[in-house]
Structures are given as C-alpha cells and as structure tokens.
Amino acid sequence: MQQTFNVTVPVPENLVVISKEEYLSLVNQREEGQWWDIDDVIDLLRIGRSKLINDILLNPRYKAEFDIEQNASGFVSYPKGKGSPYRFLASRTRKYFENHFADILN
Numbered sequence: 001m002q003q004t005f006n007v008t009v010p011v012p013e014n015l016v017v018i019s020k021e022e023y024l025s026l027v028n029q030r031e032e033g034q035w036w037d038i039d040d041v042i043d044l045l046r047i048g049r050s051k052l053i054n055d056i057l058l059n060p061r062y063k064a065e066f067d068i069e070q071n072a073s074g075f076v077s078y079p080k081g082k083g084s085p086y087r088f089l090a091s092r093t094r095k096y097f098e099n100h101f102a103d104i105l106n
Helices: 020-031 038-045 049-057 060-066 090-099 101-105
Strands: 087-089
Touching: 020 090, 038 049, 038 087, 038 090, 049 060, 087 090, 090 101
Parallel strands: none
Antiparallel strands: none
C-alpha cells in the first residue's frame, strides 16, 4: 500500500529551488572559458598535491589525454619549466573527473 502526504515547506525569499540538472548547467556555464591552477583542482578532487601530480598528471596513461600539446581536446597546460604552473580548463577538468572518477581511483 502506498501512502501520499502533501507537505508545504516555506522557502525564504532569498532562496530558490532548482533541479540538480539546472544547477550543474549553471555551474558549467560559469566555468566556461575559465582556467584553474593546481590548487583549484586539488580543492575539486580533495586529494593531495603529490597524488594529483605523480599519480594522475604525470601518469602516461592520462598525460597523453590531458596535455593540450599532445591532444587537441586535452584540457591541461603542463609546466614549460621550473616555476611554470599547470593550467586547467575548468569546465573540461570538472567534466572529465566526474565522468572518470572510478577509473582514476582504481
């Protein structure tokens, strides 16, 4: 037997309720054309700097896919020399790690 309840929840005037799909679309639009540094990616993935660099970014399995100099659809600009930063295209970085989470962590 299924029961149905009607509930009214007041939403403060300074808040709106939107679908998860619409929220993610808005986040992606905000990130379009933005570049992140390595600290942004560390914050996104909640992993340590050395794990990100050594186990993911420098792993040949991923580097060929990420590096914009090796792959036209890559999303990472690797450092050109000592002191040069990593740069990540924000929208593609988020999308890649969301879609390949299990592959990378296993």
